[in-house]
Amino acid sequence: DADVTQTPRNRITKTGKRIMLECSQTKGHDRMYWYRQDPGLGLQLIYYSFDVKDINKGEISDGYSVSRQAQAKFSLSLESAIPNQTALYFCATSDRATGAGNTIYFGEGSWLTVV
Amino acid sequence: AQSVTQLGSHVSVSEGALVLLRCNYSSSVPPYLFWYVQYPNQGLQLLLKYTTGATLVKGINGFEAEFKKSETSFHLTKPSAHMSDAAEYFCALMYSGGGADGLTFGKGTHLIIQP
Numbered sequence: 001d002a003d004v005t006q007t008p009r010n011r012i013t014k015t016g017k018r019i020m021l022e023c024s025q026t027k028g029h030d031r032m033y034w035y036r037q038d039p040g041l042g043l044q045l046i047y048y049s050f051d052v053k054d055i056n057k058g059e060i061s062d063g064y065s066v067s068r069q070a071q072a073k074f075s076l077s078l079e080s081a082i083p084n085q086t087a088l089y090f091c092a093t094s095d096r097a098t099g100a101g102n103t104i105y106f107g108e109g110s111w112l113t114v115v
Numbered sequence: 116a117q118s119v120t121q122l123g124s125h126v127s128v129s130e131g132a133l134v135l136l137r138c139n140y141s142s143s144v145p146p147y148l149f150w151y152v153q154y155p156n157q158g159l160q161l162l163l164k165y166t167t168g169a170t171l172v173k174g175i176n177g178f179e180a181e182f183k184k185s186e187t188s189f190h191l192t193k194p195s196a197h198m199s200d201a202a203e204y205f206c207a208l209m210y211s212g213g214g215a216d217g218l219t220f221g222k223g224t225h226l227i228i229q230p
Contacts, residue, residue, distance in 0.1 A: 101166030
């Protein structure tokens with residue numbers, strides 16, 4: 001079983017609909033992240049969370065919101081999806097306790113298509 | 116501001132030939148640098164990372180990278196390419212401090228292996 005699990009893995013939704021992507025991890029890490037990948041653009045940080053009570057905006061947070069329901073769960077919501085939010089979304093985790101340069105571990109991604 | 120530049124969106128090499136993927140960075144503080152690989156329809160997997168100490172870093176699958184501060188580079192190499200190396204490769208720089216945390220990614224290099 002994957003250490004970082006994302007659901008759904010694939011989703012097609014209509015413009016204006018609310019969509020939630022969920023992430024859970026079994027690594028026991030305190031930090032969690034949501035990234036977006038667009039072809040030719042690499043990955044961009046949407047939101048990150050240091051713990052349940054600490055949530056921060058990343059580079060491209062407009063149009064997105066997040067919820068850290070527990071240390072192991074971090075969900076990403078699109079309140080009103082638009083076509084240019086069509087992308088591959090990654091959840092990731094890291095462990096602050098490992099110190100500087102700690103590795104960030106990625107889930108397998110969630111393909112979201114907004115039509 | 117910190118940034119990562121990967122030279123060449125596509126690199127093609129013959130099986131058995133040297134693989135060289137280029138990465139240059141810009142950072143106002145000593146950087147932590149990473150290489151990730153993404154196989155088709157999969158998430159990102161850490162190949163190797165540089166934090167401190169030895170500037171030649173060895174990773175998985177025979178890859179290595181050398182941190183050169185004077186050239187602000189962290190190029191990825193492998194002496195002999197295998198067909199299984201065909202994938203997307205991302206260079207990334209970790210930033211931490213000032214309340215921020217996460218990775219800044221390059222745009223990726225697609226490695227093609229010719230038989």
